Amino acid sequence: xxxxxxxxxxxxxxxxTGVALLLLIVFWLFAGFGLAGSSSTIxxxxxxxxxxxxxxxxxxxxxxxxxxxxxFRDMDLExxxxx
Amino acid sequence: MTETGRPEALLPLALFMALxxxxxxxxxxxxxxxxxxxLRQYFVxxxxxxxxxxxxxxxxxxxxxSSFVGGPGMAWSVGFGxxxxxxxxxxxxxxxxxxxxxxxxxxxxxxxxxTVVDILRxxxxxxxxxxxxxxxxxxxxxxxxxxxxxGGAKLFAAVTGYSxxxxxxxxxxxxxxxxxxxxFRAVAITDALCAIMMMIGIVLLFNYVLDAGDGYATIMxxxxxxxxxMLEPFSGGDMPAGLYLTQWILVGICxxxxxxxxxxxxxxxxxxxxxxxxxxxxxxxxxxxxxxxxTGILAHGVLTGPAxxxxxxxxxxxxxxxxxxxxxxxxxAIVGPISASISTISSLLLVGSSAIVKDVYLHYRESHxxxxxxxxxxxLSMVVTAALGAAVFLIALTxxxxxxxxxxFAFGGLETAFFWTLLFGLFWRxxxxxxxxxxxxxxxxxxxxxxxxxxxxxxxxxxxxxxxxSLVLFLVGSFLGKSxxxxxxxxxxxx
Numbered sequence: 001x002x003x004x005x006x007x008x009x010x011x012x013x014x015x016x017t018g019v020a021l022l023l024l025i026v027f028w029l030f031a032g033f034g035l036a037g038s039s040s041t042i043x044x045x046x047x048x049x050x051x052x053x054x055x056x057x058x059x060x061x062x063x064x065x066x067x068x069x070x071x072f073r074d075m076d077l078e079x080x081x082x083x
Numbered sequence: 084m085t086e087t088g089r090p091e092a093l094l095p096l097a098l099f100m101a102l103x104x105x106x107x108x109x110x111x112x113x114x115x116x117x118x119x120x121x122l123r124q125y126f127v128x129x130x131x132x133x134x135x136x137x138x139x140x141x142x143x144x145x146x147x148x149s150s151f152v153g154g155p156g157m158a159w160s161v162g163f164g165x166x167x168x169x170x171x172x173x174x175x176x177x178x179x180x181x182x183x184x185x186x187x188x189x190x191x192x193x194x195x196x197x198t199v200v201d202i203l204r205x206x207x208x209x210x211x212x213x214x215x216x217x218x219x220x221x222x223x224x225x226x227x228x229x230x231x232x233x234g235g236a237k238l239f240a241a242v243t244g245y246s247x248x249x250x251x252x253x254x255x256x257x258x259x260x261x262x263x264x265x266x267f268r269a270v271a272i273t274d275a276l277c278a279i280m281m282m283i284g285i286v287l288l289f290n291y292v293l294d295a296g297d298g299y300a301t302i303m304x305x306x307x308x309x310x311x312x313m314l315e316p317f318s319g320g321d322m323p324a325g326l327y328l329t330q331w332i333l334v335g336i337c338x339x340x341x342x343x344x345x346x347x348x349x350x351x352x353x354x355x356x357x358x359x360x361x362x363x364x365x366x367x368x369x370x371x372x373x374x375x376x377x378t379g380i381l382a383h384g385v386l387t388g389p390a391x392x393x394x395x396x397x398x399x400x401x402x403x404x405x406x407x408x409x410x411x412x413x414x415x416a417i418v419g420p421i422s423a424s425i426s427t428i429s430s431l432l433l434v435g436s437s438a439i440v441k442d443v444y445l446h447y448r449e450s451h452x453x454x455x456x457x458x459x460x461x462x463l464s465m466v467v468t469a470a471l472g473a474a475v476f477l478i479a480l481t482x483x484x485x486x487x488x489x490x491x492f493a494f495g496g497l498e499t500a501f502f503w504t505l506l507f508g509l510f511w512r513x514x515x516x517x518x519x520x521x522x523x524x525x526x527x528x529x530x531x532x533x534x535x536x537x538x539x540x541x542x543x544x545x546x547x548x549x550x551x552x553s554l555v556l557f558l559v560g561s562f563l564g565k566s567x568x569x570x571x572x573x574x575x576x577x578x
């Protein structure tokens with residue numbers, strides 16, 4: 001990658017991380033406040049309490065995995081390629 | 084002072100501290116050739132961290148002793164709403180590494196930078212801004228380190244029966260010594276060991292709490308019958324919506340700007356390590372936050388009285404440890420929380436010292452056309468690290484009151500100072516010196532003022548004031564002031 005390509009890729013990755021944050025916030029809202037009215041339980045916990053804690057954690061891991069698999073690219077960090 | 088503690092409660096911690104010192108001396112010996120120059124070796128470990136250590140050091144630095152004591156104590160009192168709030172911290176690793184990780188890695192290599200302030204100085208061509216940034220770092224870091232020392236020593240005293248001072252001497256001197264001797268690489272490796280001890284500590288306590296409370300189902304039934312509000316997200320009013328909002332800002336989103344986290348972007352070996360660290364770090368930070376707070380809730384099966392009967396919220400976890408663990412394991416159980424404390428102190432100490440040595444002293448010398456030899460930098464870096472550590476240690480011996488509030492105060496201050504300056508500085512061409520100056524200086528000043536006066540808007544933590552005002556000030560400055568010259572912009576934005 002040239003310096004310019006690296007810069008564009010880094011911006012793309014930063015923006016995608018921001019999008020992942022938004023998705024996580026939406027999921028977090030849904031899993032907690034969204035499910036708070038449900039009366040079902042799982043492992044002696046109200047559904048919201050399980051989904052908004054362990055659920056959010058697993059969702060976050062999946063998001064980061066997806067980011068590193070599909071958006072993030074390996075690049076040489078040393079300055080050797082030229083425009 | 085009479086000591087009533089048992090030696091076996093002291094032994095695991097003493098052994099762990101000896102291990103930390105051993106690691107540090109080994110690192111020192113291993114890096115004696117000084118490859119890449121002393122400063123790069125001492126302050127960013129010659130940019131050679133792998134994914135696992137990068138993840139662990141980022142998590143360990145971020146997780147403080149209050150995540151292990153005050154936090155789960157609150158979970159005990161509030162219930163699942165507290166974990167729901169604490170889980171926003173799963174963002175603490177992947178956001179900072181995903182947004183700044185590669186950006187600062189590339190820039191640091193380009194300019195041979197070893198601190199975040201180095202990069203800001205270059206971007207905004209301002210020594211005054213760099214000096215202000217270094218000052219803010221040292222000030223807030225000292226406050227945070229004091230809080231960590233005090234928190235760790237109080238827990239030590241409560242659980243082992245030895246005095247507060249004895250605890251401070253044991254782990255306080257050790258952390259200052261091993262940080263001074265080994266520099267960044269030692270800090271990163273000891274941080275990784277600390278993170279592992281934190282996880283072991285959580286698993287141990289979790290198991291003993293379940294045992295002592297007659298199993299998971301019994302405890303949960305007890306909570307459902309006696310404390311139903313613990314099973315609601317708002318906890319009958321104890322967890323207001325505003326608290327969720329400010330926690331997202333304070334311990335979630337804005338943590339990307341904490342200099343002690345961002346500097347980790349300069350320290351890793353290659354992009355594979357970074358990607359791996361983002362995943363491992365997210366797994367570990369979630370495990371710790373959920374694990375430790377869940378344990379706090381389950382302690383209801385053990386501590387069934389009101390909080391006051393145990394000496395307040397901060398005493399819930401120490402009391403739980405003392406109640407459920409067999410005496411021979413108590414010593415091991417406190418290694419986890421003490422690890423959380425020392426792994427934060429070590430990193431802050433080193434970044435604070437780099438701010439003084441590299442960002443202020445060395446820059447001053449260089450701007451006067453003088454160069455400093457590697458040997459003199461080595462001496463100076465170690466002296467400054469040790470002196471800074473000793474100063475904080477002395478403050479912690481006679482701790483100021485309300486120490487627990489200081490941690491969040493410092494978090495907010497650092498975030499106000501660095502959030503927009505780093506985000507706009509590194510990703511927005513139009514960002515200029517005036518904007519950065521107003522945002523960092525004005526925002527931080529107003530944040531501190533609001534904290535000092537206890538002024539809040541809609542009852543929300545002052546971070547909301549700090550972060551909004553620093554945004555407005557940055558935009559005003561950037562649109563009123565001149566753009567940075569083309570040669571700077573070409574270096575930072577190659578298109």
